[in-house]
Amino acid sequence: MEVALVTRTKALELLFDGLEPRRASPVELDALLAEPPAELLLYIDFASIGRRALPELIERLSAARRLHWAVIDRARSISDPAALFHAGALDYIGPEATEGFINPQRVEAVLAFAARGDTQGVKSKGHKARMPAFQSWNSMVEGKSYELLVLYLGIWDAEGLRTRLGEGRFSRLKASALGIVNTLIQEHGGQLWISDDRSFLALFQPEALNGLLGSCISILANMRLISYEQFRLEQEVGCLCMALQRSTLPWQKPGQTGTIVSDAINYIYHLGRKYTSPCVIDLVDDVAHELNPRFEALLCSPENFEGKSVRRFAGFSTTGSAPH
Amino acid sequence: MRIKSPVVLNVIRTLYLSLGMDLSLKLAREFIEGYNVNERMGFPPSVPVPVQDAVNRIVLDLNEAGLFIELVEWLVRTDRYGFRGKQYNVAGIDEIIKGMEFEGYLLDPESELFYEDPRKQRSQGWGRLKIGQEYPITLLRVDIVSNSRLVRNNSEENIASAYDSLRELITRIVEKRRGRLWLWEGDGGLAAFSYGHPNMSAVLSGMELLNELLVYNLSSNPLDRPLQIRAAAHAGFIPYSEEPSEIQRTEIVKEIVEIEERYTKADTLSVSASIAPHVDGIIKDCFVSLGNDCPREILSYAIQLCAPSQRNGKARAAWK
Structure with missing residues (x-):
């Protein structure tokens, strides 16, 4: 069995003795979770993940039935390590572990523990089954959780615009913004999920990421033209702001989302309303790592917002130029 | 226009009901100088032509002269603004406009001309x-920078793909604003605008x-x-x-070529004083x-990525 170590720091390799773990960055975790290799024991450094992201990660690890996983918890982020075993973990390395603590004998014991199948039994009773894969919007089952891309698209300074433009013109502007969202949905096979008087939340399947981001960037590049031609603004440029994250969401049909309690939805609304600036796109880090490298190179360095790392596409500027 | 087209019959009826003989004759003389309906129908000058026959002849003559669309545009203007200071209620004008749509012509709300x-x-x-x-036209000229170097350094397949993408992009952008791509050569082209707000549309x-080209360069x-x-x-x-060669020989095209070649940097748009x-x-x-950098009065536009350091706004953000 191959051993892999998911961490941001090289220093953790010192914990291993007689083993040469393959080092992987937290970015690669999503790919491993999507298609867990059977012959792999994964040690995950929780200090490299970020405390707020841990509950969601544990849920996803728990859902990945084929995956053999273990936890290195240097910062003691987990108050109840036993709960990890209930969720399917095979090993727990606390902050007291010294150099060479994880050796071939320990791995053998871990595998023997896995072979007993106890963890599988616990999993099937106490934890939800592997997440169903996205097939189509019509085939989604209410109440089940799905891994989806969530796009927040908001009208910047909506209240100010409403005051300056009046209710009628603001309604037309909002209808145009909805038209933009609908175009994105049509082009990338999405679904408008929740909307209110100043923002829209649309869902897309994770594979749409790069195409969707390209379209969002194109919207920002053309914001002035959109303001003039679609919003019909004459005095100012109307701004949209966007945020994108990948989340596991409990599915409810559009219009029936009022009872959903979800950290992911709260988070993207907080991100869109408290953090995002006009004419930028903020990407939660798990999305940023899956991007086409050309797009990733355009992002600013990560900043923390409510416990998650967020990277920003800072938009465009316009200037004239002198002749040669 | 087909003589038996419903819109032709509607126009005949409208002239008969709304304009009458005098105004119909004035209308015909707007387009054909000295138009004489008696002469056209073989009636002696002293014998009055029945109104219904006269308007029928007028419409058919204008249609034959290729002026039917101009006739309908005249009716639209007369309905909205009157003729020589007098208001007329042109009966059935909405039906006529719908009939024109059925025949493949839309009324441009800005210029009130059909296209x-x-x-x-x-x-x-x-x-x-x-x-x-001769027509007033607004042109948009586009030229690919360093075309020879691109062709030399890239595979034929990639060049074809990139240039096709550019041509598709231009066509889509221009046609959605009622423009037409008049010329397209290997390394650029010329688009024309005549309807709507042609100057704004070109800009x-x-x-x-x-x-969009910036986004294309960033992505694909x-x-x-x-x-x-x-x-x-x-x-x-x-x-x-x-004929492309005749268009290229016109004065306006020579001027736009000069503006593009002499006063426009790569990745910028120049807008002339006109x-x-x-x-x-x-x-x-x-x-x-x-300004003083250029003998012509030219406005220039360019777009670039906001560097992360500009995020809080040294450069003029695209939305400001």
Whole structure:
């Protein structure tokens, strides 16, 4: 069995003795979770993940039935390590572990523990089954959780615009913004999920990421033209702001989302309303790592917002130029 | 227009019901100097022609002379603004406009002129321009920068893919603003605008082209370097022709070539003085004047990525 170590720091390799773990960055975790290799024991450094992201990660690890996983918890982020075993973990390395603590004998014991199948039994009773894969919007089952891309698209300074433009013109502007969202949905096979008087939340399947981001960037590049031609603004440029994250969401049909309690939805609304600036796109880090490298190179360095790392596409500027 | 087309019959009925003999004759003389319905119908001057027969003859004659669409445009204007200071209620005008749509012509709300419905047909002259006649046209010229170097350094397949993408992009951007791509050569082309707000349409198309090209270069350009263009917008009168060489010989095209080649940097759009006064403030705000650097009065536009350090706004953000 191959051993892999998911961490941001090289220093953790010192914990291993007689083993040469393959080092992987937290970015690669999503790919491993999507298609867990059977012959792999994964040690995950929780200090490299970020405390707020841990509950969601544990849920996803728990859902990945084929995956053999273990936890290195240097910062003691987990108050109840036993709960990890209930969720399917095979090993727990606390902050007291010294150099060479994880050796071939320990791995053998871990595998023997896995072979007993106890963890599988616990999993099937106490934890939800592997997440169903996205097939189509019509085939989604209410109440089940799905891994989806969530796009927040908001009208910047909506209240100010409403005051300056009046209710009628603001309604037309909002209808145009909805038209933009609908175009994105049509082009990338999405679904408008929740909307209110100043923002829209649309869902897309994770594979749409790069195409969707390209379209969002194109919207920002053309914001002035959109303001003039679609919003019909004459005095100012109307701004949209966007945020994108990948989340596991409990599915409810559009219009029936009022009872959903979800950290992911709260988070993207907080991100869109408290953090995002006009004419930028903020990407939660798990999305940023899956991007086409050309797009990733355009992002600013990560900043923390409510416990998650967020990277920003800072938009465009316009200037004239002198002749040669 | 087909003589038996319902819209022709509607126009005949409208002339009979709303305009009467005198006004119908005035209408005919607006288009054909000295038009004489008695002569056309073989009636002696002293014998009055029955009104119904007269309007029938007038409409058929104008149709034969290729002036039917102009006749309908005259009716639309007369219905809205009257004729020689007098208001007329042109009966059935809405039905006539619908009939024109059925025949493949849409009414441009700005100029109140008909042009061909792009869903049915897209000809170079919007189905209206007549060869040899002079029209006010706004042009947008686009030229690929360092074309030879791109061709030398990239595979034929990648060049074909990138240039096809550019041509598709230009066509889409121009046609959605009722423009037409008049010329396209290997390394650039010329688009024309005549309907709607042609000056604004040319400027907005040039801006959108630069914006979209930047996104294309960031995302899917297969070439070894960014695909760059120089773009220029200019307006003037042009004798319409379907021969590319004749269009290229016109004065306005020579001027736009000069603006593009001499005063436009890579990745920028130049707007000539003939257009600049017609550009609305919210759009003009993102242009700068070349001022003393240039003998012509030219406005210039460019877009670039906000560097992360500019995030809080040293450069003029695209939305400011």
